[in-house]
Amino acid sequence: MGYLIAIIILCGINIVAALGVAILTGYTGLFTIGHAGFMALGGYMSAIMVKELHVPYPLALLIGGTFAGLCSFIIGYPAFRSRLRGDYFAIATLGFSEAIRLLLNNTRGLGQSLEDSTSRLGQGTSSLLIKLGGAFGYMNLPNVTTVGVVVITVALALFFAHMYVTSQYGKNSIAISQDEVAAEMMGVNLLKTKLISLFISAFYAGVAGGLLGFYFAYLSPSLFTITKSSDLLAAVVFGGIQSLIGPFITAFVLIGVPELLRTFAEWRLIIYGFLFVIVMIFRPQGLLGYVEMNFSFLGRWWNAIFRRKHTPSQEG
Amino acid sequence: MELFIQQLVSGISIGAIYSLLAVGYALVYSVYNFTNWAFDAFMAFGAFMAFTSISSLFLPFWAAGAISIVLTVILAVSAEKLAYSPLRARKAPRLFMMISAMGVNLAIVNIINLIYGGTFRKFPVDALQPIFIGNVSIGRTDLVAGGISFIVLALLWAFLYRTRWGLGVRASSIDILTASLMGINNNGVAVVVFTLTGILSSVAGIFYGIKYAVYPMMGMVTIKAMIASIVGGLGSLPAAIVGSMILGILETMVSGYISSTYRDLFSFLFLIVILLFFPNGLMGKSVEEKL
Numbered sequence: 001m002g003y004l005i006a007i008i009i010l011c012g013i014n015i016v017a018a019l020g021v022a023i024l025t026g027y028t029g030l031f032t033i034g035h036a037g038f039m040a041l042g043g044y045m046s047a048i049m050v051k052e053l054h055v056p057y058p059l060a061l062l063i064g065g066t067f068a069g070l071c072s073f074i075i076g077y078p079a080f081r082s083r084l085r086g087d088y089f090a091i092a093t094l095g096f097s098e099a100i101r102l103l104l105n106n107t108r109g110l111g112q113s114l115e116d117s118t119s120r121l122g123q124g125t126s127s128l129l130i131k132l133g134g135a136f137g138y139m140n141l142p143n144v145t146t147v148g149v150v151v152i153t154v155a156l157a158l159f160f161a162h163m164y165v166t167s168q169y170g171k172n173s174i175a176i177s178q179d180e181v182a183a184e185m186m187g188v189n190l191l192k193t194k195l196i197s198l199f200i201s202a203f204y205a206g207v208a209g210g211l212l213g214f215y216f217a218y219l220s221p222s223l224f225t226i227t228k229s230s231d232l233l234a235a236v237v238f239g240g241i242q243s244l245i246g247p248f249i250t251a252f253v254l255i256g257v258p259e260l261l262r263t264f265a266e267w268r269l270i271i272y273g274f275l276f277v278i279v280m281i282f283r284p285q286g287l288l289g290y291v292e293m294n295f296s297f298l299g300r301w302w303n304a305i306f307r308r309k310h311t312p313s314q315e316g
Numbered sequence: 317m318e319l320f321i322q323q324l325v326s327g328i329s330i331g332a333i334y335s336l337l338a339v340g341y342a343l344v345y346s347v348y349n350f351t352n353w354a355f356d357a358f359m360a361f362g363a364f365m366a367f368t369s370i371s372s373l374f375l376p377f378w379a380a381g382a383i384s385i386v387l388t389v390i391l392a393v394s395a396e397k398l399a400y401s402p403l404r405a406r407k408a409p410r411l412f413m414m415i416s417a418m419g420v421n422l423a424i425v426n427i428i429n430l431i432y433g434g435t436f437r438k439f440p441v442d443a444l445q446p447i448f449i450g451n452v453s454i455g456r457t458d459l460v461a462g463g464i465s466f467i468v469l470a471l472l473w474a475f476l477y478r479t480r481w482g483l484g485v486r487a488s489s490i491d492i493l494t495a496s497l498m499g500i501n502n503n504g505v506a507v508v509v510f511t512l513t514g515i516l517s518s519v520a521g522i523f524y525g526i527k528y529a530v531y532p533m534m535g536m537v538t539i540k541a542m543i544a545s546i547v548g549g550l551g552s553l554p555a556a557i558v559g560s561m562i563l564g565i566l567e568t569m570v571s572g573y574i575s576s577t578y579r580d581l582f583s584f585l586f587l588i589v590i591l592l593f594f595p596n597g598l599m600g601k602s603v604e605e606k607l
Contacts, residue, residue, distance in 0.1 A: 103581065277399045
């Protein structure tokens with residue numbers, strides 16, 4: 001049972017991050033392979049908040065997410081201003097996440113190099129950086145991520161993502177993903193819409209990173225490699241473009257199934273690779289591409305079960 | 317001063333390897349308008365084929381290089397036939413081409429990882445003694461890698477600008493539809509482009525393997541080639557080469573004078589600075605223009 005709960009928690013965390021990628025890649029059409037970097041930023045920030053500053057856990061998650069979102073502007077603003085798109089934006093995100101990982105790997109060295117500084121700020125930064133532990137990881141975090149927390153977070157994440165993609169900004173994002181020039185001519189502010197979309201996406205990743213840290217009770221840079229980013233991207237690609245429920249389901253399946261079939265772990269990415277190609281050739285919109293999440297099917301089932309006498313035409 | 321000259325030579329040679337990669341990307345990008353994400357997998361594949369030919373089959377270096385080039389070309393052309401050309405035939409959006417290429421990349425890199433394991437291997441060539449000019453020692457591998465890379469680039473230029481096939485590729489890069497209406501064989505161009513890609517990635521893989529190490533994730537270095545082509549200016553071959561040289565020299569200077577740990581951090585910061593102050597790259601005119 002404990003094992004099953006562990007899998008559900010990991011799935012939930014990955015769903016939150018995958019929803020973030022779905023907003024950016026699925027809806028705004030900006031390809032990212034660097035979301036592991038935002039997860040790392042959010043995770044470390046919320047861990048610092050709880051452990052060093054004793055901020056309450058839910059607030060720390062929000063702060064971590066916001067921090068990841070703000071950091072996304074470092075890459076987002078220059079990239080969007082110079083109209084980097086598609087492949088080159090993906091490269092910029094990949095570079096960003098690798099740079100984050102590199103810095104986190106070397107926090108000890110950085111901290112030791114600051115040790116001699118005389119100012120209190122320098123001293124504080126130095127001891128904090130040493131505590132982060134570099135490649136060894138940030139240890140002894142409180143172990144507070146439970147199934148309940150994860151389920152609530154996933155529900156909230158899904159709700160807010162749905163609100164976003166059906167809002168005016170969401171519609172602007174979809175317009176950008178379909179034709180940037182046409183969207184701009186219709187009066188969509190490209191830079192602003194993309195930055196908002198990136199912020200929300202990074203926020204989701206950051207919250208997921210925080211959940212991950214408080215579940216494992218430690219954080220290390222090796223949790224946030226390019227493999228993590230590929231997993232998240234895979235969930236969105238297989239789940240479908242412009243769909244939230246698709247990535248939701250595939251994130252669950254893609255994380256859950258390999259956890260259950262540990263023996264095939266090294267084949268996983270090979271299979272993903274071939275599946276990428278096959279999906280693109282035979283069903284490029286993904287499993288549930290362009291399927292909007294709505295609950296009208298519940299109403300239909302209700303009618304089907306309890307009001308059999310109604311004809312389909314009366315249901316509208 | 318000695319250190320400066322040594323780092324400069326080393327930087328130029330690594331810059332030459334980056335330019336092979338950047339040019340390989342720019343070729344595919346200019347004709348088909350998508351980034352061949354599988355390129356880094358081709359590079360790792362080429363390096364591993366040469367590695368195996370030398371360490372298991374005991375072939376001389378040139379024969380191993382030839383085998384590696386042939387096999388990588390076959391891989392590149394079959395990737396294009398199996399993964400890209402069905403999508404192109406359907407006029408799929410660029411995003412789908414990109415994802416398909418990422419799939420090829422994931423599959424190849426992880427198959428290599430499964431067969432060889434993820435360890436770093438030394439490329440099995442004898443260490444060449446560096447040449448001394450005064451107090452300055454210059455690595456012979458740097459000279460060979462840089463020299464051969466420049467020869468390959470020159471041959472590529474000659475092919476593109478002095479042969480009929482090259483004319484076909486250039487015409488397709490301007491407008492592939494019009495080119496095919498003018499009687500250029502589209503499938504032929506695809507084979508030519510991906511053959512060139514295979515050659516470039518294999519040569520780059522071998523020399524990168526000699527200079528550093530052979531390992532499945534070695535293709536990650538192609539991110540530098542991408543950064544270099546953004547720095548230089550997107551989609552143009554000369555700009556890609558200039559960007560690669562600048563990046564290569566910057567990196568070796570950082571490794572020499574500051575710390576090799578933060579080398580990649582500096583190349584990334586450099587990218588952000590360039591994007592902030594030269595949004596179109598150093599030599600770029602407009603993002604929309606090509607080759």
